[in-house]
Amino acid sequence: MWAYIARRLLTMPPTLFFISLIIFGVLNLAPGRPGESAQISGAGESKRSSAQRESFRIFKEQFHLDKPIILNTRMFLTADDVEKKLVDAHGWGDVHDIKRRIRARNMLEDAGEYLVGPLIALLDHPDPRLVSASIEQLIEASQRQIKPDGDRLLNQTAQRGNEERKSWRCTATIPAPAVIHTKDVIPAKAGIQSCTSAVAQWKTWFLDNANHYTWSALEKTRRVFFDTRFSYYWRNLLHLDFGKSTVDRSDVFDVVLSKLKYSISLSLISMLLAYLIAVPLGIYSAVRQGSVGEHLSTLALFVLYSLPTFFTGTVLLRLLSEGDPLAWFPTGGFESQDPHRLTTLASMRDVMWHLVLPVATYTSVTLAALSRYARSGIIDVIRSDYVRTARAKGLGEWTVIIKHAGRNGMIPLLTLLGGLLPVLLSGSVVIEVVFNIPGMGLYLYEAINNRDYNAVMAVLVAASFLTLVGVLISDISYAIADPRISLE
Amino acid sequence: MSSARYSDLVWHQFKKYTLAYRSLQMLVALLLLAVFAPLLASDKPLLWRVSNGPWESPWFWSLFDRNVYEGTLDIVFNVMLVLGVPSFFLFFVGAVREPPVRTLRVLLVLFGILLLFTLFHHPSHAKISYPDLEKIMIAEGQEVTSVYPLLPFGFQSVDLSNVRSPISWAHPLGTDNAGRDVCTRMIYGTRISMTVGLFSVALYMVIGTILGALAGYYGGRVDALILRLIEVMLSIPSLFLILAMAAFVEKRSIFHVMLIIAAVLWTTPARLVRGEFMRLRSMEFVVAAVASGFGKRHIMFREMLPNALGPVLVTATFGVASSILIESTVSFLGLGDITVPSWGQILNTGRSTGMWTLILAPGIAIFITVSLLNLVGEGLRDAMDPKLRQ
Amino acid sequence: MKLLEIHDLKTHFFTDAGILPSVDGISFEINQGEILGVVGESGCGKSVTAMSILRIIPEPPGRIVAGRILFDGHDLVSMPIEALRKIRGRDIAMIFQEPMTSLNPVYTVGEQLREVLSLHLGLDDDAARARIVEMFSLVGISEPAMRVDAYPHQMSGGMKQRVMIAMALCCSPRLLIADEPTTALDVTVQAQILNLLVKLRDERGLGVMLITHDLGVVAETCDRVVVMYAGRVVETACVQDLFAHPSHPYTVGLLQSLPDAAKPGSRLQTIPGNVPSPLNFPTGCRFRDRCSRASSACSLEPPLHVVGDGHEVRCHHPYQGGEHEHAIA
Numbered sequence A: 001m002w003a004y005i006a007r008r009l010l011t012m013p014p015t016l017f018f019i020s021l022i023i024f025g026v027l028n029l030a031p032g033r034p035g036e037s038a039q040i041s042g043a044g045e046s047k048r049s050s051a052q053r054e055s056f057r058i059f060k061e062q063f064h065l066d067k068p069i070i071l072n073t074r075m076f077l078t079a080d081d082v083e084k085k086l087v088d089a090h091g092w093g094d095v096h097d098i099k100r101r102i103r104a105r106n107m108l109e110d111a112g113e114y115l116v117g118p119l120i121a122l123l124d125h126p127d128p129r130l131v132s133a134s135i136e137q138l139i140e141a142s143q144r145q146i147k148p149d150g151d152r153l154l155n156q157t158a159q160r161g162n163e164e165r166k167s168w169r170c171t172a173t174i175p176a177p178a179v180i181h182t183k184d185v186i187p188a189k190a191g192i193q194s195c196t197s198a199v200a201q202w203k204t205w206f207l208d209n210a211n212h213y214t215w216s217a218l219e220k221t222r223r224v225f226f227d228t229r230f231s232y233y234w235r236n237l238l239h240l241d242f243g244k245s246t247v248d249r250s251d252v253f254d255v256v257l258s259k260l261k262y263s264i265s266l267s268l269i270s271m272l273l274a275y276l277i278a279v280p281l282g283i284y285s286a287v288r289q290g291s292v293g294e295h296l297s298t299l300a301l302f303v304l305y306s307l308p309t310f311f312t313g314t315v316l317l318r319l320l321s322e323g324d325p326l327a328w329f330p331t332g333g334f335e336s337q338d339p340h341r342l343t344t345l346a347s348m349r350d351v352m353w354h355l356v357l358p359v360a361t362y363t364s365v366t367l368a369a370l371s372r373y374a375r376s377g378i379i380d381v382i383r384s385d386y387v388r389t390a391r392a393k394g395l396g397e398w399t400v401i402i403k404h405a406g407r408n409g410m411i412p413l414l415t416l417l418g419g420l421l422p423v424l425l426s427g428s429v430v431i432e433v434v435f436n437i438p439g440m441g442l443y444l445y446e447a448i449n450n451r452d453y454n455a456v457m458a459v460l461v462a463a464s465f466l467t468l469v470g471v472l473i474s475d476i477s478y479a480i481a482d483p484r485i486s487l488e
Numbered sequence B: 001m002s003s004a005r006y007s008d009l010v011w012h013q014f015k016k017y018t019l020a021y022r023s024l025q026m027l028v029a030l031l032l033l034a035v036f037a038p039l040l041a042s043d044k045p046l047l048w049r050v051s052n053g054p055w056e057s058p059w060f061w062s063l064f065d066r067n068v069y070e071g072t073l074d075i076v077f078n079v080m081l082v083l084g085v086p087s088f089f090l091f092f093v094g095a096v097r098e099p100p101v102r103t104l105r106v107l108l109v110l111f112g113i114l115l116l117f118t119l120f121h122h123p124s125h126a127k128i129s130y131p132d133l134e135k136i137m138i139a140e141g142q143e144v145t146s147v148y149p150l151l152p153f154g155f156q157s158v159d160l161s162n163v164r165s166p167i168s169w170a171h172p173l174g175t176d177n178a179g180r181d182v183c184t185r186m187i188y189g190t191r192i193s194m195t196v197g198l199f200s201v202a203l204y205m206v207i208g209t210i211l212g213a214l215a216g217y218y219g220g221r222v223d224a225l226i227l228r229l230i231e232v233m234l235s236i237p238s239l240f241l242i243l244a245m246a247a248f249v250e251k252r253s254i255f256h257v258m259l260i261i262a263a264v265l266w267t268t269p270a271r272l273v274r275g276e277f278m279r280l281r282s283m284e285f286v287v288a289a290v291a292s293g294f295g296k297r298h299i300m301f302r303e304m305l306p307n308a309l310g311p312v313l314v315t316a317t318f319g320v321a322s323s324i325l326i327e328s329t330v331s332f333l334g335l336g337d338i339t340v341p342s343w344g345q346i347l348n349t350g351r352s353t354g355m356w357t358l359i360l361a362p363g364i365a366i367f368i369t370v371s372l373l374n375l376v377g378e379g380l381r382d383a384m385d386p387k388l389r390q
Numbered sequence C: 001m002k003l004l005e006i007h008d009l010k011t012h013f014f015t016d017a018g019i020l021p022s023v024d025g026i027s028f029e030i031n032q033g034e035i036l037g038v039v040g041e042s043g044c045g046k047s048v049t050a051m052s053i054l055r056i057i058p059e060p061p062g063r064i065v066a067g068r069i070l071f072d073g074h075d076l077v078s079m080p081i082e083a084l085r086k087i088r089g090r091d092i093a094m095i096f097q098e099p100m101t102s103l104n105p106v107y108t109v110g111e112q113l114r115e116v117l118s119l120h121l122g123l124d125d126d127a128a129r130a131r132i133v134e135m136f137s138l139v140g141i142s143e144p145a146m147r148v149d150a151y152p153h154q155m156s157g158g159m160k161q162r163v164m165i166a167m168a169l170c171c172s173p174r175l176l177i178a179d180e181p182t183t184a185l186d187v188t189v190q191a192q193i194l195n196l197l198v199k200l201r202d203e204r205g206l207g208v209m210l211i212t213h214d215l216g217v218v219a220e221t222c223d224r225v226v227v228m229y230a231g232r233v234v235e236t237a238c239v240q241d242l243f244a245h246p247s248h249p250y251t252v253g254l255l256q257s258l259p260d261a262a263k264p265g266s267r268l269q270t271i272p273g274n275v276p277s278p279l280n281f282p283t284g285c286r287f288r289d290r291c292s293r294a295s296s297a298c299s300l301e302p303p304l305h306v307v308g309d310g311h312e313v314r315c316h317h318p319y320q321g322g323e324h325e326h327a328i329a
């Protein structure tokens, strides 16, 4: 038994591995990666709010979406390549292909430390526009968030103080990119002069730090394979590091963990309730086949089965708590505003009172499916030979149904337990949104609306993990209930 | 037993289940409602004449006008409508009882030609509100004769002077908080639900069937791989995945929603077909086909697939129901296509405004559609079960 | 002494396709210390009769529509179900035709026997266990003490049938209904089980209703035989009479289809035609479609002839003393 559980637990990481692979795929291959379509359709980034752009950049860095997917060849970039990209990005070339321009710009934004060498080389370029563009690029790179490797040094240089950074900018009088690409504006001579001082500063800086931006052959090969999205993605997952929320900078994984208690208590209560109602109901309608009660319960369950959750929830909320006509229950939330003032008992009552409607909605969904299973499970069994044997032995009807038919008929329900968990979790989004319960579903919903990608990822992985645990639990209980299944 | 006779047998048995058969008829009626929506509700007059000018039909031309509906979806339905009226008379009035293959082909070709025509059709009626235009013209002293459909509203024609109006003869379900006629929106919502249901199911049935067939036929490593993929997909709560994917598409159209639903739900038919293929693989007729040297593709899709199609059809029916449910859930959460009058979308407005008509109408519509589909699915399943057939 | 009397029992199945009169007016009796064989083609209603006695017909669709079943003079059909439950398993026990599925897969076999013992005899767990081990060795289960805790799926078919037999016998019933108890077993085990039944009959006066297809088994173990055809009893006789002077044309046909060691030269014959479907039994004698002696009279209900001591036959034209020999020749 324990060996079995241990073995199942051991097979969980591979499955989680595949799950994360799928999520990795969603992240990387979904039609229109976040940000991109807006950039293209918006003809430049001016239309996107800077906060959203920043959010996307942080997300890109967190998930290393700025890195190449599988193989990294960026350390082989030459000054010529970078020059071409700069020309494309500013639209100085002959081609006015907006997509190409955005691609170049993204590339420059993403390549980070690998650009430093070529950019320094470009400082000697005869075209002043390129020189100032290179400086702009260096500065932009220096403003990047701290990263583990070489970027930190770049960053430290930048940290020398806002003053200095500003001075670079102002002495270089680099025209804003938006002005540059209008083509007819060429930096003034004065600009070029102050530019030279900036160039000199950057060059001396590079002399001191060049070792961070040139790599040995061994290091290069390592980076080809490991400085990639794929590799970082795994490293982050292994550390359970899902990054920070782009909304409030909290650690998303911690938040998800703290939200779990709401979702899990909600779904567990509902599931328990659903089983408690469904099993007797299923047994009743199986035993009393053809009776009026059975027809009524079948009809009621069929109705429940086809009613969408969000409809039931909305109707219940309107009818019973929003005062149309009744206002018995609170209109949402998990507990009242000030739970600390209440005694423990009162607080428990308070939570229960808040949970009545969501649990009722939740249960109604599960109930219908469950009792259909319970009913067909019992029906399959009640005609079986061993139930007949039990009757022939002289056992009371109650013992026959509960002990002999019940246990066998309920085995399918146990397998359902595992499958039910993802359904319940899925349902939690709707229920939590309608009843405003601060659980995982509502968090996902808000994260999606805020484009908080880190949070979306964390919720997905956490939910999948929960599902796996649920399947394991149901498999174990299945094996306990049915001796024919051996736990090996 | 040939498969044609098998389908006759199933159909014969299915017709015996009165409830399921009636449900199927009602579903067909719902589909017709979707097709004939513009005949019931449109703000373009069927007939229109100013003073003594010529009679025109802005309604007819607007059928092919992408700017009126903002989507290819409605155009397809409208083309069906234009073709549907004559074929409806042909089939139902009794001229053609059993449509010969040639008639069907002709209809299909016509369908294609009309669709092509819409590609080159010059939109002209888009933003004209004919009822308003009429008022202005009459005020100017011109004589206007016009015939409108029953509900002279577009599904997105806003009327701010008439918001939240109660149920009346003019507005059978009242108007919403933007003064749009709820009944009109509900009718057009049928189109959304029907397309989402049929299209996404068709899509994921194809994906799932192919993958399942490959897994079941080849077994071994192919099977292990596909099975693993299915297992993994099943461990991610499907609505979570769908919502997350929706979040990654910035301008969601209803087609994106369908694609996403398909991308997540294909596992059901895949598992089913895999099982069926494993069962069929050792059957005599397959062994015989292999022995007589048919190609793998022929064996898989010509010999085996028809035999596995029955259960696939049953899951497809249930699949339509769940796709409709998922689409309305996604729309209800405001993560669907916000330009279309989907039922979930209407219910969402109902929730935020607290208007009962906006809650009950779409809720009941979804409920009825899903129930009908479930009933048909159950009937179909029973009809295919040889144990229940006598 | 009469242990069980069945009078005009009718058990019908009310299905969607129509009413099936699977058991349609059956009467016979079982005496104490007697093994009664019940023979007849598949589907003639043997099992339905057996289940009717304990009222464990699947209901719906089945229902006992008429008749009396007297056990110790009490009518089992009209008895309240609580009183019947006290008889089930204790006074009348039953072994079912399907040994593979008649044991509950989720409980150990020991538990399934313990249940009966504590219910009817009020034995506590230890006493029940001892009794179970004793019963297991009685029916020839090897290593009985270990088998108590086994689950049914860990046993072979023959082993399961022996558990069923042990379960039926563990409360020392007065009547045992055994529905083809030995079909699943190989010949040596079959003999052991039948010997056990004979021994119990002789020592304890057990009455047995032994349903079987095997006329050889009937010849060896039974005292009297009831021959059934299409839901009716067509002939009742003691074993010797039945084999020596079969009277009903159907019985004669049955015996003719038996490979007879005494007449090596004679050809094996089968009864022509098929058992009619219960949906459309012929009127009058239900055998008349297949009967070589049928006449127009046979479309009327055949009368009951007493052809010998305790030898009854229901036929218009029964074979009279020795006449069947000619038919066979």
Ligand SMILES: Nc1ncnc2c1ncn2[C@@H]1O[C@H](COP(=O)(O)OP(=O)(O)OP(=O)(O)O)[C@@H](O)[C@H]1O
Pocket (backbone or CB within 6 Å): C013, C015, C020, C022, C040, C041, C042, C043, C044, C045, C046, C047, C048, C049, C058, C061, C062, C097, C278
């Ligand atoms: N649950 C049931 N539902 C409908 N009809 C039934 C049912 N059980 C038995 N019958 C009918 O009763 C008839 C007699 O069945 P029964 O099992 O008694 O035959 P039998 O003599 O025991 O045959 P066998 O030798 O094969 O065991 C069958 O032909 C069948 O039509």
Ligand code: SF4
Pocket (backbone or CB within 6 Å): C248, C249, C250, C285, C286, C287, C288, C289, C291, C292, C293, C294, C295, C298, C302, C314, C315, C316, C317, C318
């Ligand atoms: S009654 Fe007639 S048909 Fe029936 S067995 Fe006797 S002779 Fe044959």
Ligand SMILES: [Mg+2]
Pocket (backbone or CB within 6 Å): C046, C047, C048, C097, C179
């Ligand atoms: Mg039988």
